Amino acid sequence: MSNQPFRVIGDGDKIPDAPVPDGLSEKDLIELYRWLVLLRTFDERAVALQRQGRIGTYALYWGEEGTQAGALYACDDADWVFPSYRQNAIGILRGVPAATVFAWWRGYGGTHGFWNPREHRVGPICVPIATHLPHAVGLAWAAKIRNDSIASLSWFGDGATSEGDFHEAMNFAAVLKVPTVFFCVNNQWAISTPITKQMATDNVAVKATAYGMPGVRVDGFDPIACWKVTRDALDRARAGDGPTLIEAYCYRLKAHGTADDPRLYRDESETERWVAREPVGQMAGFLTRLGVIDDDQIEKIKQEAKETIASSVKEMEAIEQPGREILFEHVYASGRPWTFDESLRELTGVERPPEVKPIGPQPGSSTGNVESDDA
C-alpha cells in the first residue's frame, strides 16, 4: 500500500494530469462536474440562509464535494449509501428534493424534512458519529443473504474512526465478507481536535490491515481519483471479496458548522495553503485542459445549479409550520399508543406558542470566506 494518496488531477503546473481512468466518458466527466457544482451551490446557499436566520445551525462541507460526488458517481443506482450530516445533501444527487434537505436544517420534520430511504437508496442523515456504519454493513449483508448483487457505502470522518461503532462495523463487514465500502473523509479536524489527537497511526487507511481488508488512500480533493478507488472497491465487493476502507485525505477548509469558529483552535494560514486544492475549481481546470468543457459551459452549469437551488429555497420557505399533531405521527408503524391521544388533548387544550424561527448567526462564529447572497 502506497502511502501517497492516489491522484488523477494534476496541478496544471508541476504535477501532470494522469489519464482519465477507464469507465469515465466525456459525458460522465461533465455530469460529475455538474454534481460537484450542485453540491457546492447547495452548501454555499445553506450557509447564507443560516447567516440570514432562514435555517438553523448548518454543518458545511465546502471542499469535500469530490469525496461525495466522486464516490456516489461510482455507485450503481441500486447501491445504497449512508451519509453522515457532513454529506447531508448527497440525496439531491439521488432524487431527494433539495427543499427536503433545506427543510431538515430549517427544523421541519414530517414529509417536509425526511425522505423515504427505500425510494432513493439513501439512508437518513446520521447525526451521531459512526452509528450509521453498522447499518450500511447490515444492509449489504442482507442483500448478500438475498443473493442481490448490490453494495453499500458509508461516509464518515476521521473523528468517527475513534468510535466503537466504526470498529464493530469494520470487523463485522470483514468477518462476514459484506459487500460494503467504508469511505472515510479525513479532513484532519473533528471540530477542534486535530487528527494527531484522534489517532496514533500515521494515517487512517493503515487501520484496515487489522481488520483484514484493504485500505486505500486517495486524494480527497480529486473527484476523479475518488471515483476510481470507489469503483474498484465496489467491484471488489460485488466479486464477493468483501469490504474496503478508503481514506480520502483532504483538509477541512471551513468551519465544522455555522456555530463554530476555527480561528479559536487552528492557524488559518495553514488552511489558506489548502484552499487552492478545492475540488470544484480543480475539476473545472482539469476538464478545460482536457478540452471537454469551456468557460461558457462552466458558467451555464453554475447558473443552472443556482436556479435549481434558488427554487428549492423558495419551495422550502413556502412550507408552513406543521401542526401540533405532527409530534405524534409515525412514531410507531403500527398501533398508536393510547398516551398519544391523551397528550394531544392536553396540547390542544392550551394556546399554541408563537411560531419557532431559526436563531441566526451567533456571536463569535465564523465559517470563513463563504459568500452570502440574497438570491
Added chain:
Amino acid sequence: MPELTMVDALNKGLHQAMAADDRVVVLGEDVAKTGGVFRVTAGLLDAFGEDRVVDTPLAEAGIVGSAIGMAVYGLRPVVEIQFDVFVYPGFEQIVVHAARYAWRTQGQVPASIVVRIPYGGGVRAPELHSDSPEALFCHVPGLKVVCPTTPSDARDMLLAAIADPDPVIFMEPKRIYRAGRQEVSDDMPFPIGNGGVPSEVLTKARIAREGNDLAIITYGATVPLCLEAAERLARERGVESRIVDLRSLYPLDVDTITSSASECARALVVHEAPRTAGLGAEVSSLIHERVMLDLEAPVGRVTGFDVPFPQFANEDDYLPSVDRIVAGAGKVLDF
C-alpha cells in the same frame, strides 16, 4: 399438545417464524452452533442454514446496528442479547436508531427488529448477569417493550413481535425459563405477515388469577411469586387477589390496570427492577390519576432496591420474595 418450558416454547416460536417467513433471520453471540447459552435458538442452524442463523462477532452495537440495516433492506432480524447487561453497548443503536427509524422515515421504513433479552436475577450468576433494564426501554419513544410469563404466551408473543413492524424489546425472565411446563399449540396464533396488525398478546394484560380484594400488578419472574403470595393471603386472611400479568410494558394496558385497581379498591405493584422510576411508579401513577376515588388505600410497591444487583450470595435479599409480597400486600390491606 406437547408440554413445553418457556425455552422450548420460544424455540418453537422461532422455528415457526423462520419456516413461515423467509425474511426472518437470527443473529447473536453463540446462537447458531451452540443454540444460544440458554438453548433458545437450538436446532435453527440445522433447519435454516448459516445464512439465516448467524454466530456474530462479539459486539452488541454491531449486532443491533447491522440488524437495523438488514431491516432497512427488508429482512426481519431477531437479535439475541446473551445476558441483560450485555445490551448496554447496543443501547445507543436501540435508542438513537431502532426507536426512531419509523419516525425519521415517516413510517415508510420502521426498524422491524426484535431484540430478545434474557434478563433478571435468581439464577446464581456471576456479577453483571442479573439486571432488569426494562424501564430504560419503556422510557424510549418508538419502542414496544414486552415480557412473557408463561410458555404459551412466550411463543405467541414472540411470533407477534416478529410480525410487528415496530422494534420490539422482548424481555425474557430467565429465572422461569424452565420453571414450569405448559401445553403450547402447534397452530399459529395468527397468520404471519398479517400486514402489521398488532396482536392482542402484545398489547393486552393477562389476568393470571381472579379475585376482587386486591389487584397485584406484575410481570415476568415475579408473577409465580405473586400467585404463591395470593394463595397465602387467601389462606391466612381470606383475601382474594387478582393477579394482572402485564405482558406489555410499553404501551401499558391502562384499561386492565385501572379497572382491576378500581374493582379491587386496593392495588400493589411488584417487580424485580429497582424502585425509583421503575414500572411500579408509572402503574401507581396511572391508578392514582384515574381511579383514586375508588381506592381504599394508596397503591403499594414491592420491588428490587435502588442498589447495584448484588453478588448472588445476597441476591435473595434483593429479589422480591413471597414474604415481602405478602408483607407489602398487608400494608395496602391494613391501611
